[in-house]
Amino acid sequence: MTARLQPSEIQHAAKILREGGTVAFPTETVYGLGANALDANAIAKIFAAKGRPSWDPLIVHVSDHEMLVNIAITTPKAEKLIQHFWPGPLTLLLPRTSKVPDAITAGRPLIGVRMPSHPLALALIRAAGVPIAAPSANRFGHTSPTTADHVLEDLDGRIDAILDGGPTTVGVESTVLDPNQSPMLIYRPGAITPEMIEPITGPVHIFQPAATPTENPASLPSPGVGIRHYAPRAKLILVASEEELREQEERHAGEKIGVLLPQGWTAKLSAEVFLWASWNDSEALAQRVFAGLRELDARGVTTILCPLPEASGVGLAIRDRLEKAARTK
Incomplete structure (x- = not known):
């Protein structure tokens, strides 16, 4: 049975994460399924709970710049984007450091990282004291969760706890942006739009998947761009x-x-x-x-x-x- 925790129990949730457990929590976008991003065994529990394939890497959530540079290498362009859009629903693909377990990036050289703006998410990361890997808190491929009840529909009994912060406000996952390319490339559109990014750091293109989907999802430049996802049962x-x-x-x-x-x-x-x-x-x-x-x-x-x-x-x-x-x- 998954424990349903209230915001007043945030220290309990943080303890579960520090000890290698899994906790679903609200961000401004959707609910994420969190685990210590520096603990390979904890990361494995995310993949098992979701039924997520190992080729699909995870986004890591941080609460401050010190936590960011522990896992990713920034650039002047990335720092400019961080200054304008963090905390917020923008994930940046940055070169990873050696401290990141291979499972996080599925062997890729870049790690997706963001700083959520939801106060409960930020407080949880700070209380845990470690970066938190957190894909959406649902079964792989299923409709993303925007309430605690949605999470429990998919994952009750499969994760240790959920921190209930009410409905999320944005409702769709973060924008995923690769700022290392020229022009920069959006792999997943979100609430941070090209029209918002271009005045800050220049031209942005949106990734266009091949007309014929690849037979090898692991070869995709950003996971999820060419497969069925977010799907209802109907x-x-x-x-x-x-x-x-x-x-x-x-x-x-x-x-x-x-x-x-x-x-x-x-x-x-x-x-x-x-x-x-x-x-x-x-x-x-x-x-x-x-x-x-x-x-x-x-x-x-x-x-x-x-x-x-x-x-x-x-x-x-x-x-x-x-x-x-x-x-x-």
């Missing part, structure tokens, strides 16, 4: 408009259908509906997208219909998650 079908939404509902008549319905859309539906957020508020859409997929799954739908936001700002991140979730493999 089949996910993406639509571009209200008209297409109605057409798809008719096409799947006889199935139990769920819909992530933007506020203000007027389509009359007989489906199970999750009222999403205003179509013009991409931040609110991002904050609620995973919660919507999980709630519709919980209602027992077999097919989920979901509109795709525009590919700008945080909409890029929402589209990235939904397109990966809708993949068939």
Whole structure:
């Protein structure tokens, strides 16, 4: 049974981490499954709990600059990004130091590292006194968790504890940026957008996966870019408009259908509906997208219909998650 801890029990959670255990905790993006990033045995527990393949490296969370330089080698460009965006939902790919266990990076020379802005996450890392490796706290490939209940749906009994800090605010994982290339490359869009980065450190491109997915995920430049991920149990079908939404509902008549319905859309539906957020508020859409997929799954739908936001700002991140979730493999 996984212990459900309150914020007042943060010292207990930190002790579990120092002793090699696993603790799920909230960040501003999603809940992470944490373990001591300098302890190879503790790291192995993350992979086992999630059913995560060994080729998929972990992001490490730090609470200060001293902790950062213990595990990563920074550059002037990286330092400029850190000054502007940390604490916050930006992960930087930096050269690793020799103190980092190979399992963290799956043998790659770069380590993903960030400083979360959630006060409970920062307090936990400081209390533990070690950098915390923390991928999303869910079964591998499943919908990411934005509440403690979501974590327990996937991992109850598989991890030592969860630190319950309420719902997360951003709702999609951090932007993953490689600042070592020119132009810099975003492997995973998030709340820190190209429009925010470019005035600070120059041009940014977004990674475009090959049209034909690789048969060897370990060869991908950044894990997760070419595989099914963030997926609900139900089949996910993406639509571009209200008209297409109605057409798809008719096409799947006889199935139990769920819909992530933007506020203000007027389509009359007989489906199970999750009222999403205003179509013009991409931040609110991002904050609620995973919660919507999980709630519709919980209602027992077999097919989920979901509109795709525009590919700008945080909409890029929402589209990235939904397109990966809708993949068939």
